[in-house]
Amino acid sequence: MSLWITWFKAVACLRPACSRMRTYCWMVLVLMGLTVRADLAGVTSLVRSLGLLPSDYKRLLHLFHSSGLDLERLTELWTAWCGEAFPAQPFQGKFSLNLLYIPPQMGVVECCWGEFSSGSRQRVRSV
Numbered sequence: 496m497s498l499w500i501t502w503f504k505a506v507a508c509l510r511p512a513c514s515r516m517r518t519y520c521w522m523v524l525v526l527m528g529l530t531v532r533a534d535l536a537g538v539t540s541l542v543r544s545l546g547l548l549p550s551d552y553k554r555l556l557h558l559f560h561s562s563g564l565d566l567e568r569l570t571e572l573w574t575a576w577c578g579e580a581f582p583a584q585p586f587q588g589k590f591s592l593n594l595l596y597i598p599p600q601m602g603v604v605e606c607c608w609g610e611f612s613s614g615s616r617q618r619v620r621s622v
Contacts, residue, residue, distance in 0.1 A: 502530070508576050512569035514562075521558045528555075 506526055513519035528541030538555050541547075547555075558564060 505576065505580070509569060509572050512565050512572055514565070518558070518561060518563035521554065522564060525555060525558060 503523075506523055509522070510519050513522055524545060524547075525541060528545050532540045532544035534540045534543075536543075538552060541555060542549065542552050
């Protein structure tokens with residue numbers, strides 16, 4: 496339960512991106528679904544993973560096109576939170592960020608420790 500409390504505290508900083516509390520609650524549900532889903536079958540996987548009713552499918556879809564969610568503001572808030580939660584660390588005289596996953600579409604990423612292929616789940620420092 497303490498993990499979810501920490502998770503909710505992190506998500507709470509995103510509230511200003513939503514014009515209404517209802518929009519924020521739907522966004523929280525989407526983020527919860529993205530956190531716990533077992534498959535990548537789109538919005539239907541969110542409905543299944545959260546145990547929602549099939550009628551909630553359209554409501555979730557509406558969130559992605561809603562004017563009540565300011566995506567630019569959401570991006571600003573998320574970026575600020577990440578900067579506070581995961582500050583850049585000094586490494587060999589430069590600041591570095593920790594990458595936990597390199598998506599397959601990125602191909603090969605070069606860094607100070609060599610090359611890492613796509614799909615790598617190694618801890619990589621990008622300088």
